[in-house]
Amino acid sequence: MDDDAEIIAEFLVESHENLDQLDRDLVELEQQPDSRERLSSIFRTIHTIKGTSGFLAFNRLEQLTHVGETLLSRLRDGDALMTPAITEALLSMVDTVRALLDVIERTSTDTDPAVDVLPLVALIEGLLEAGLPTTDSSETPAVDGLSPVDEVSEIGGAVVEPDVSPAASTAAPPEGMVTDEVAVPETSWDGVDRRTAVEASVRVDIDLLDDLVDLVGELVLTRNQILQRAGGAEDIELVRASQRLDLVASELQESVMKTRMQPIGQVWSKLPRVVRDLSHQLGREVELVMDGHETELDRSLLEAVKDPLTHLVRNSLDHGIERPEDRLAAGKPAKGTLSLRAYHESGQVVVEITDDGKGIDPERISAVALERGVVTRDQLSRMDAREVLGLIFRPGFSTAAAVSNISGRGVGMDVVRTNIERIGGSVDVTSEIGRGTTTRVRIPLTLAIIPALVVGEGEERYAIPQANLVELVRIEGDDLRRQVEDLAGAPVLRLRGKLLPLVPLAGILGGPVPDAESLTVVVLQSDDVRFGLCVSTVFDTQEIVVKPIGRQLKGLAMYAGATIMGDGRVALILDVPGTAVTAGVVVAQQDTADSRAVTADDRTALLVLEVSDGRRAALPLAAVSRLEEFAQDRIERSGVTEVVQYRDGILPLVRLATAIGLADTSDREEQISVVVHETAGAAGGSVGIVIDRVLDVVDVAITASHVGRRHGVTGSAVVQDRVTDLVDLAAVVAQSGVPV
Amino acid sequence: MSTVAVTPTVRTAEQYCTFWVADLFFGVAVDEVQEVLRHQPMTPVPRADAAVTGLINLRGQIVTAVDLRVRLGLPPREGDQLPMNVIVRSRGEVVSLLVDDIGDVIDTAGVDGQPAPANMPRKVQDLVCKDRGVLPLADAILLVLDADRAVDVSTTPDNPGGTP
Numbered sequence: 001m002d003d004d005a006e007i008i009a010e011f012l013v014e015s016h017e018n019l020d021q022l023d024r025d026l027v028e029l030e031q032q033p034d035s036r037e038r039l040s041s042i043f044r045t046i047h048t049i050k051g052t053s054g055f056l057a058f059n060r061l062e063q064l065t066h067v068g069e070t071l072l073s074r075l076r077d078g079d080a081l082m083t084p085a086i087t088e089a090l091l092s093m094v095d096t097v098r099a100l101l102d103v104i105e106r107t108s109t110d111t112d113p114a115v116d117v118l119p120l121v122a123l124i125e126g127l128l129e130a131g132l133p134t135t136d137s138s139e140t141p142a143v144d145g146l147s148p149v150d151e152v153s154e155i156g157g158a159v160v161e162p163d164v165s166p167a168a169s170t171a172a173p174p175e176g177m178v179t180d181e182v183a184v185p186e187t188s189w190d191g192v193d194r195r196t197a198v199e200a201s202v203r204v205d206i207d208l209l210d211d212l213v214d215l216v217g218e219l220v221l222t223r224n225q226i227l228q229r230a231g232g233a234e235d236i237e238l239v240r241a242s243q244r245l246d247l248v249a250s251e252l253q254e255s256v257m258k259t260r261m262q263p264i265g266q267v268w269s270k271l272p273r274v275v276r277d278l279s280h281q282l283g284r285e286v287e288l289v290m291d292g293h294e295t296e297l298d299r300s301l302l303e304a305v306k307d308p309l310t311h312l313v314r315n316s317l318d319h320g321i322e323r324p325e326d327r328l329a330a331g332k333p334a335k336g337t338l339s340l341r342a343y344h345e346s347g348q349v350v351v352e353i354t355d356d357g358k359g360i361d362p363e364r365i366s367a368v369a370l371e372r373g374v375v376t377r378d379q380l381s382r383m384d385a386r387e388v389l390g391l392i393f394r395p396g397f398s399t400a401a402a403v404s405n406i407s408g409r410g411v412g413m414d415v416v417r418t419n420i421e422r423i424g425g426s427v428d429v430t431s432e433i434g435r436g437t438t439t440r441v442r443i444p445l446t447l448a449i450i451p452a453l454v455v456g457e458g459e460e461r462y463a464i465p466q467a468n469l470v471e472l473v474r475i476e477g478d479d480l481r482r483q484v485e486d487l488a489g490a491p492v493l494r495l496r497g498k499l500l501p502l503v504p505l506a507g508i509l510g511g512p513v514p515d516a517e518s519l520t521v522v523v524l525q526s527d528d529v530r531f532g533l534c535v536s537t538v539f540d541t542q543e544i545v546v547k548p549i550g551r552q553l554k555g556l557a558m559y560a561g562a563t564i565m566g567d568g569r570v571a572l573i574l575d576v577p578g579t580a581v582t583a584g585v586v587v588a589q590q591d592t593a594d595s596r597a598v599t600a601d602d603r604t605a606l607l608v609l610e611v612s613d614g615r616r617a618a619l620p621l622a623a624v625s626r627l628e629e630f631a632q633d634r635i636e637r638s639g640v641t642e643v644v645q646y647r648d649g650i651l652p653l654v655r656l657a658t659a660i661g662l663a664d665t666s667d668r669e670e671q672i673s674v675v676v677h678e679t680a681g682a683a684g685g686s687v688g689i690v691i692d693r694v695l696d697v698v699d700v701a702i703t704a705s706h707v708g709r710r711h712g713v714t715g716s717a718v719v720q721d722r723v724t725d726l727v728d729l730a731a732v733v734a735q736s737g738v739p740v
Numbered sequence: 741m742s743t744v745a746v747t748p749t750v751r752t753a754e755q756y757c758t759f760w761v762a763d764l765f766f767g768v769a770v771d772e773v774q775e776v777l778r779h780q781p782m783t784p785v786p787r788a789d790a791a792v793t794g795l796i797n798l799r800g801q802i803v804t805a806v807d808l809r810v811r812l813g814l815p816p817r818e819g820d821q822l823p824m825n826v827i828v829r830s831r832g833e834v835v836s837l838l839v840d841d842i843g844d845v846i847d848t849a850g851v852d853g854q855p856a857p858a859n860m861p862r863k864v865q866d867l868v869c870k871d872r873g874v875l876p877l878a879d880a881i882l883l884v885l886d887a888d889r890a891v892d893v894s895t896t897p898d899n900p901g902g903t904p
Contacts (some may be wrong), residue, residue, distance in 0.1 A: 218800050476846060509786035549806035550833050552792050552893040553785055562783075562795055562802045569796040570802055582787075611895040 006109065006265060011052050012105055013201060015097075018045045022094050033082035042090075043072040049097065056590045058110040063102045064117040067124040068093045074128070087101060089124050094118055125649065128667070192439040206299070209259055211408040216249075217255045217449060217545035224542065224566035234641030253449060253543070260300070264342045264351065271313055275338060278317045285324050285335040286317060292342040297349045297445055305351070308416040312353045312439050313338065315413070320357030320437050328435065332356065348425075348467055349445060354438040360431040362388040372397060378625050378678075384605050384699065386528070389429050393417040426577070428528075452544045452573065454565070455522060456537030457505045461571040463544050463563055468576035470523040470530065472538060480519055493521060493532055503583040504534040508558065508672055526577040531585040546573060549676045558582045604702060607675065608695040608719060612662035616724040618717070619675065621697060623729055632667060641736060644674075644688065652736040653688045659732045660712035660725060666690045679733060687736045696720065756882065758843035759826055761808045762815075764864070766839070767846070767875075769881045771830050776842050779822035780805075789893045796825065796836055803827065805836040806891050813863035825896075828887045835891040848882065851875045 025042050029035060050065035064455040068090065074080040096117060103112040222244055230242035268290055279286040320337035323326075328334050341352040362385050369375045369391045380388070391397060420427045425443040444450070446465060452463040453472075465569040473495065484495045484502065491502040502521065504513040514536065521532040544563040549572075552560055553559060557578030567570050605621035634644050635653065642653040653674065658662040666672055674688040704726060707716045712735075714728045756767030757776065780807055782794030782800035791810040796803045805825065809816060816825060855873045856865045868874065869884040876882075 221800065328881070511786070547800075547802045549795065550804055550835060550891075552804045552806065552891065553788055556785070556787055558787070559785070563796050564800065564802070568797055569781060570797050572783065572785065572795070 006269065008104065008108060010055060011056065012101055013102055015049050015052075018048065019094055019098055019101075021045065023091075026090055026094065029082060029252060030084075030087050036076065038075040039072065041403070043069065046072060046093075053110075058100070058104060060110045060115075060117045061104070062095065064093060064096060064100070064121055064243070067121050067128070068097075071124050081705055086127060089120070089127055092120055093124065096516070115162070145466070146334075146563055176337050201208050209256075209299075211598075212256050213260065216253050219249050220253055220449065220543060220545055221564050221566075223567055225568060228455070228566040250543075255520060257298070257449065260298050260443060261296040262294050262299050262302050263294045264302065264305075264349070265290075266292050267302055267309060268340060271310070273307070274310060274313060275317065282317060283323055284317060284321050286321055287335055287337050289337060289339040290341075291339065295342040295344060295349055295445060301349075301423050301443055301445075304419060305425070305441065308419045308427075308441070309351065309353070311413075311416050312441070313340075316353055316357065316437065316439075316581060320355035320359075322358050326358075328416040330358075344445075345442075346350050349443045351441045351443070352438055354436060356436040359433040359435055359437055360389055360429070361433055365389060365391050369397060374506045381624055381626055381740050382622055384621070386430075389431060392429065393427070393618045421577075445739070449543050449545050453522065453541050454539040454544075454561075454571065455505070455533075455535040457509060457535055458511060461536075461539065461565060461569075462505070463573045464522060464524070464533075465560065465573065465576065466541060468524050468526055470525050473521040473523060473532070474518060475521065476518040484519065495532075500530060501585045502532045502534055503579075503585055506534075506536070508533075508579060508583050524580075526580045529580050529585055531580060531583070533579070544571075544573065605697065606702070606719060607697055609656070609675070610692045610695050611660070611666070612657040613665045615657075615662055616695065616719070616722055616732045617656065617660065617691075617713075617718055617727050618724045619677075619689075619727050623677050624675050625678045627694060628676055628688070629671045630674060632670055632672060635672070642690075646676075646686075646688070651686055651688045653690050654732055654736045655690045656727070656732065657692075660727065661710055668692075677729065677733065687733045689732060702726075754849045755845055755847050756884065757826065757845050758882065759824070759839040760841045760843065761812060761839050764812070764814075765843070765880045765882055766808075766885045767848075768826065768828060768837075768885050768887050772830070772887050774827040774829055774834060777825040777827060777836075780825055780836075791893050793823075793838055798827065798834065800838075802893075803834050803836050805838050806893055807838040808867075808885075808890065809838070809840075811863070811867060811890055811893075813861060824904060828891070830888050830891045833891075835887075837885075837887070837890060846877075846882070847874055848877065850877050851877060853884065 021040055022045050025038050029038050029042070032038070034155070043460055046065050046069050050062055050069055052057075052474055053061040053065060071080070071090070075082060075086070080086070080328070096115065100110050100117070103115055104110050106112075187641075191219055226242050227246055230238050233239055253531045271290070275286055275288045278284075286404075316329055316338055321338065322330070322332075324334035327336060337356050339352075341350075341354070343350055360422075365388050368382055369388075370377060370380060374391060374394045374397050375383075383391075393413045393416070395412070397412060397414065417427050420443065423443060425441060427439065427441045429437060429439045431437040444465075451466040453466060453469055454461050454463050473493070475493070485492055487499075491504075493500045493502050498513045500521075500523065502519075507513045516536070520535050520538055522535055522538070523530065523532050547559045547563055549559060549562050558581075559578070560573045560575035562570050562572050606618040607621050607624050609617050609619065611617050628646070630644050630646075635642050636644065638650065638652075643650045644653060645651075651674075655664045657666060673691050673693050675691060675694075677687050677689060679685055679687060698719060700719060702719060704715045704717050706715045708723075708725055712728050712731045713725045716723050716725050718724070745845045755770045757770050758765060758767045758771045760766070777798075780798075783795055784794045785792055785804075791806050793805045793807045793810075796805050807823065808814075817840065821840065823840065824842050825836040825837050826839055826842070827834060829835075853869075853871065853873045853875055855870075856868045857874065860868075864883070867886055867890050869886045874881060874883055
């Protein structure tokens with residue numbers, strides 16, 4: 001229904017504009033009755049209204065415009081000549097169309113009896129039947145032409161019609177008047193004090209709006225400068241004036257930004273058609289559910305998300321929702337559901353595209369990614385399920401087995417992601433095999449002016465978009481020693497039981513990291529990564545105007561742009577995702593998984609193994625590079641160390657069971673199972689850890705206990721309801737003689 | 741009439757806004773130059789290319805300042821010598837070239853451009869216009885700067901390999 005309302009609103013605005021033109025055309029037509037050009041223009045206008053009203057089921061409007069159109073086509077084809085009576089009838093028609101449009105605007109239907117079209121239809125039909133320029137009987141048509149108004153007054157008198165009563169009362173006088181002056185009832189009709197859709201909106205050139213936004217941006221900057229100067233001023237009037245300026249500028253800014261806000265439904269309105277066509281083409285049955293299409297965002301962003309959203313919808317249809325027969329076989333209703341949901345969340349617009357299709361199979365993604373060379377087996381082995389799904393956004397990845405013309409035309413998900421990230425958004429995907437897939441797109445509300453936290457480092461200030469800001473933490477004195485720890489050179493903060501990687505801003509900026517008595521940590525969230533940025537000073541939050549930076553700096557992922565501060569100096573805006581990458585925390589989190597597995601009660605991906613005849617042990621999955629099997633006879637010896645030739649090198653082996661003080665049973669089979677671990681040390685190198693077999697990969701929150709602690713084992717934990725030894729990898733690797 | 745209409749274009753093409761970088765005398769075609777400014781306060785951009793000295797607030801527009809000394813492979817300026825800004829338009833963007841000193845706008849009508857002498861340092865040759873190259877004037881030799889190339893600082897990102 002809301003979609004209809006939108007279409008109707010558009011129809012109204014358009015029709016009113018056309019009618020204004022029509023008025024002028026008709027009047028001019030009276031002066032030059034034989035102007036074919038003008039007649040054609042009038043004909044087109046009425047024809048358009050007729051077509052749309054038929055489409056929207058405004059039957060009475062259609063009926064009226066239909067006869068009007070017939071009359072006009074006669075005139076245009078020269079079958080009839082303009083006479084004052086015809087002009088009169090046409091003008092009456094325009095007025096009645098206008099009256100009907102008003103009714104439609106108020107009630108969304110054209111069935112309000114207050115406006116009667118029949119007399120006018122009869123009149124025009126009469127004119128048509130008369131065939132040609134009829135008599136100069138101006139009185140009858142004139143009265144009939146005014147009939148909508150007359151009707152209003154009559155009904156207004158007879159029935160209580162609060163809705164139209166203002167119109168009725170003002171329209172009442174013409175009843176008695178027999179007049180050929182159309183303008184009189186028209187003005188009294190319009191004299192009502194309600195604003196119509198047409199009067200309430202003005203079409204404005206987009207460039208003008210963009211200029212306004214730029215100017216407001218300048219104003220906001222100037223305001224910031226004045227506020228700063230006036231802050232310490234003694235002149236009380238100046239202080240007051242600057243406060244007023246502050247207020248007015250803020251409101252002006254808000255209003256101007258609002259002018260650029262448009263509902264996301266504008267982009268969605270085309271999707272039902274896309275979905276319909278595609279599902280036909282693909283032989284799918286799909287129901288499209290859309291929710292939250294009134295969610296507004298900046299027009300430039302709307303423009304930018306249009307194609308990515310359409311692409312995601314296409315993708316869901318092509319790769320997500322199965323054929324009806326497959327769905328039935330899977331015990332699902334034949335008709336798939338594709339739902340779009342848009343909503344505001346912490347200063348961002350979130351658009352979710354959910355299908356109840358077959359979901360994305362991580363195995364398949366892995367296989368394809370390997371095949372296409374998107375990742376190496378080594379990288380893949382370190383990825384968790386979520387990251388594997390994220391591979392579909394890598395360039396060069398496309399799972400469409402055959403290139404269809406729906407998706408997989410070379411415009412892949414990587415383009416979708418690039419486009420969304422370009423406007424400061426993000427996209428991620430979650431999926432459950434057999435149940436469906438949800439793609440979540442996050443878009444900032446607006447690009448031009450954003451709230452930001454201004455921090456200081458060295459001589460300079462940097463702005464951090466508030467959207468990425470989680471919290472501010474200040475640690476001093478004893479807390480500093482207690483809560484901040486060094487994990488293999490990487491500082492981490494214990495924050496409410498979680499380990500937060502710390503990154504000094506000074507370090508990211510390439511400078512020396514100062515030693516300080518206290519630490520100010522800006523906790524930032526970027527996609528899945530949360531990290532703490534240590535800064536030397538925190539100033540305040542303020543609205544900043546995002547300005548683009550030159551292409552000389554485009555390669556620097558850590559800057560989103562620049563802004564001008566209150567004192568006129570330029571400050572760089574940090575791009576939080578880019579900063580995370582620059583700081584290496586995206587990787588660092590995986591590196592710390594190793595130690596977290598045994599120290600923190602956090603979710604960890606573990607490789608669960610069997611050693612020594614049924615005993616269980618677990619290694620952090622992040623430490624596992626590959627799993628290999630070797631025939632027993634490939635084992636050779638170098639000194640006391642067992643080795644195998646592996647990838648043009650020598651891989652030292654460690655029997656895990658022996659290393660953790662258990663009886664070794666790994667040579668019972670003809671093949672030995674080996675977990676290849678790549679050591680992080682400067683020397684680098686791999687170690688093969690010989691196990692009995694791999695049991696499982698689990699992603700669990702474990703509570704480590706010291707029970708069972710011994711050389712090579714840091715303790716134990718309950719994993720999958722079984723007590724499992726947590727392997728001290730460093731100690732085990734050390735036995736191989738490879739430097740850790 | 742047509743000759744009259746053409747002449748001014750030819751004339752602007754032969755007018756150069758001149759400046760010095762170390763002892764080199766450079767010129768940029770006047771229609772590429774937006775304005776010339778004294779030294780401006782600048783915000784450094786950590787991790788950017790060495791030639792990017794910083795960002796300037798030019799009446800609300802953010803302008804990247806590129807140091808021509810770095811681009812030309814010349815030694816840095818003497819301690820207290822502040823660079824001047826030659827603001828040029830290049831491929832739709834406004835960029836500031838940092839130079840040592842500003843000269844006059846000169847008219848080189850009648851002087852034929854020559855290719856850059858082969859023994860000039862590579863980095864200098866690279867930034868001198870290929871077509872007009874070097875203009876031997878009566879009292880100096882003017883090197884015509886290819887502004888597009890001068891501001892085309894490598895956009896390859898710094899090695900993002902973690903904290904140093």
